[in-house]
Amino acid sequence: MANTLQSKKRARQTERVTAINKARRSRIRTFLRKVEEAIAGGNAEAAAEALKVAQPELMRGVTKGVYHKNTASRKISRLASRVKALSKA
Template sequence: MANSAGSRKRARQAEKRRQQNASLRSMARTYLKKVIKAIESGDKAAAETAFKTAQPVLDSSVNKGIFHANKIARHKSRLSAKIKALA
C-alpha cells in the first residue's frame, strides 16, 4: 500500500478510474453483442437499429480512451458490411 498522502490519493483515483473504464468497456461490448445477435438472427431492420444505437456508444468510448480508434473503426466497418450483406 502507498505510504505518503499523495500516493494514497493517487491509488484511490486510479481505482476509481479503473472501475469506470471497466464499466464503459463492458457497456460498449454489450452493444456490439446486440448488433451481432441481430445480424445472426437475420433481421436486417433490427440489425440496423442496433447498429445505429451502438455507434455513438462506441465512438464515445474511443474519445474517452477506452478503446483504440482503429479497433472501433474495424468493428464498425465489419458490422456494416455484414448488415449490407443481409439484403
C-alpha cells in the same frame, strides 16, 4: 503498496477510474452484442438499427479513452459490412 500521500491518492483515483472504464466497456459490449444477435437472427432491419445505436456508443468509448480510435473504427467497419451483406441476401 503506496506510501506517500500522493501515491495513495493516485491509487484511489486509479481504482475509481478503473471501475468507470469497466462499466463503459461493459455497456459498449452490450450494444455490440445486440448487433451480433440481430445479425445471427437474420433480421437485417433490426441489425441496421442496432448498429446505428451502437456506433455513437463505441465512438464515445474512444473519446473517454476506453478504446483506441482505430479499434473502434475497425469494429464498426466489420459490423457494417456484415449488416450490409445481410440486407443484400
